[in-house]
Amino acid sequence: MANAIYQREIINQSGSKMLSLCRSQLEKAKVAFREHDSDLAEEVINTENRVNALDLKIEEDCEKFLALYNPVAIDLRFIMAVRKINFDLERIADHAYSISKYVVDLDEPIEPHLFEKLQFEKMYTTISTMFDHITAAYEEKDVKAARKVFKKDKILDQINRESFSIIEEEIRKDSKVIRQSLILFSVVKKLERVGDLMKNIAEEVIFYIDAEVLKHKRKK
Template sequence: MDNATYQREVINQAGLDMLNLSMSQLDKAKEAFINHDSDLAEEVMNIENRVNALDLKIEKDCEKFIALYNPVAIDLRFIMAVRKINYDLERIADHAYGISKYVTDSKNKIPSKLLEAVEFEKMYSTIVLMFENISEAYQNKNVKTARKVFKKDKILDEINLQSFQVIESEIKKDNNIIAEALLVFSVIKKLERVGDHLKNVAEEIIFYIDAEVLKHNKKK
């Protein structure tokens, strides 16, 4: 294995590490949120330093690869894709941090009936499936699996669109949950943005594998 191939593998593994780390952060943030577990929330916030360190490492390794090996064709697409994927995964970890910060700053546990009303579990389980699709697509260069993410993102968009009216209805039933309801609304928005970032990652995987830039495709 030559040096360029070795460094490419190092970058590839770092990208996978960031994928797993961002998923772990979001999973812990979700558990902390529904259980009002401030200790777990603090753990997520502390691990943010590890996320930031890995983010910087990937960025520097990509810059070094470009400078040393002057990549062309698929290698260049790979490096470009990894840099963009890394950005989106780091942003997902930021949302996990934000959700955890809500937990440490709030006093009351979110009522389960409120979470059920906004379909919180459905939203999060959809994100988990999107992460699984992304992981499979990234590791096995599977474009077909990457494309499954787009349909799932529409589920998140729909839940997000309905969330305002649902929460408004729940507040009318019990105006003592206004603070908790607004918090849930904010978290729903963050999860919807997580879906957008995962969709971006799927697009970059497809771009890397097929040189297909979805954002500029014209409708036929």
């Protein structure tokens, strides 16, 4: 029993490490993209190997825990939640990687006014706040913190909905920004997907703590 508790804590710590690592990746990708910093972008790209290695470790540790200890009730919910959270975090890191690739591949910085028009900073500030809520929810078993994520995600959805018409208007004004505008539009889409993944993580934390399944329920 003691060994099971120890292994469970190892998995819990790995989950916290994955959360911190993926948040760092996304924040560095933001700075690299905003400032057209190719060195920082390369760092994000190279760190992807660490993310993948930790992803595999968590998955393997969860599988071993299921096989060796036959968990029930809250322990089973914990392992199920960690596996799904780990999957979503790895996808968030993939988006950070893709954003950083734009920096490496693009031979010119994005015009500053395009960032302002598409509320780029607001999207990242919102995502950062969502990470704060998720971290508190995961580490402190705080369901109220997890539920705050859903409201924040609506901000990202709204910015994403408005982005196409804004991009269309900017291209009409100046055809020279077509490539920059389309890349920024793609990044906005990726950030909106990050919000969806954060929402998924919040649902899993609530499931683990309260045994409440939220998937599909909020759509009704």
